Amino acid sequence: MEVHFFVGKGGVGKTTSSVAFAVAKSLRGFKTLIVSLDPAHNLGDVLCVQLGEEPKKVRDNLWASEVDFDAVIARHLKSLADRIKDAYAYLRVLNLDKYIDTLRYSPGVEEYAVLEKISEIVRSASRTYDVVVFDTPPTGLTVRMMILPFVNKMWLEKLIELRKAILNRRAMVARMTGEKPVAVIGGREEKLAVSEEEDPVMKELKKMLAENEEIIHLFRDPSTTSVHVVVNPETLPVLEAERACAVLKKFGIPIKSLIVNKVLPEHGISEDLRAKLEDQRRALGMIEEKFRGLKVVYVPILPFEPRGVDKILEYAKHIEPLVG
Numbered sequence: 001m002e003v004h005f006f007v008g009k010g011g012v013g014k015t016t017s018s019v020a021f022a023v024a025k026s027l028r029g030f031k032t033l034i035v036s037l038d039p040a041h042n043l044g045d046v047l048c049v050q051l052g053e054e055p056k057k058v059r060d061n062l063w064a065s066e067v068d069f070d071a072v073i074a075r076h077l078k079s080l081a082d083r084i085k086d087a088y089a090y091l092r093v094l095n096l097d098k099y100i101d102t103l104r105y106s107p108g109v110e111e112y113a114v115l116e117k118i119s120e121i122v123r124s125a126s127r128t129y130d131v132v133v134f135d136t137p138p139t140g141l142t143v144r145m146m147i148l149p150f151v152n153k154m155w156l157e158k159l160i161e162l163r164k165a166i167l168n169r170r171a172m173v174a175r176m177t178g179e180k181p182v183a184v185i186g187g188r189e190e191k192l193a194v195s196e197e198e199d200p201v202m203k204e205l206k207k208m209l210a211e212n213e214e215i216i217h218l219f220r221d222p223s224t225t226s227v228h229v230v231v232n233p234e235t236l237p238v239l240e241a242e243r244a245c246a247v248l249k250k251f252g253i254p255i256k257s258l259i260v261n262k263v264l265p266e267h268g269i270s271e272d273l274r275a276k277l278e279d280q281r282r283a284l285g286m287i288e289e290k291f292r293g294l295k296v297v298y299v300p301i302l303p304f305e306p307r308g309v310d311k312i313l314e315y316a317k318h319i320e321p322l323v324g
Ligand SMILES: Nc1ncnc2c1ncn2[C@@H]1O[C@H](COP(=O)(O)OP(=O)(O)OP(=O)(O)O)[C@@H](O)[C@H]1O
Pocket: 008, 009, 010, 011, 012, 013, 014, 015, 016, 017, 038, 042, 136, 137, 138, 261, 262, 263, 299, 300, 301, 302, 303, 304, 305, 306, 307
């Protein structure tokens, strides 16, 4: 199965490009699912259909869905609470719900919940679809979400080391006293685990690390995943894309291609837009210099809003070389 992400600055044409790509794939006979990960969804507006969390068939070989962020976050926190309860049985006496309520507003929770949702979609889609296309929110949010598993990995490895040290101490106490150490919480005595095999916290940490490795592998595997960067021929989107690419490359996430969208025609431009054309030439020069080696496609500014499958097909003609 192929997985495609379309990333870029706000308004450059990520949704339009993802839809055009997905429609083109579906026309080649690939069962394609397009998913909007943008909290401000407009995938349904571009396809001119009402969408929800469940994939909806839009046309032959094409299904679409919009992730329900509130539901995804609520499910993520619920599963987190269940995992904590399982790992720390004695925490039941503490007020875990209050703790989870606070987590809802903690930095990173949304990105983490979306990451979990991506894993879930990719896992279940591999049985049904040939291609999954993700339409993403503007660059900052997407890049933060994509590098989160690498930050997680660092923390999880440190936490595993720390847990090992705790278990070693407990084992030492057990050897000296001939009994497992005991914790008294909420008036109840709990015998504490002394080995990695019997420790539910260590099991949970290792499970989280394995899940995390799975998503790192997905993001880094060029035979499955392609990241397409969308820009307009203007300085700001180009500079933002350059920074995003540098961060993704640093974490080993390869960039597949660049879509330069809304290109003004060189001829027939009215006199008052000449200066704009000069800016465009400068930006196109920057693109050539900064993204050397990347596959680049150019989409002209169209004389209509590319909404609805027929108009999207017009747009899709220009990104054909990426569809394969
Ligand atoms: N080549 C084009 N010619 C004309 N209009 C275009 C072109 N590409 C995109 N548009 C229009 O530009 C607007 C922004 O496009 P789109 O919604 O795809 O951008 P986006 O990057 O997904 O935006 P956001 O960051 O808000 O999600 C839309 O109204 C779309 O129809």
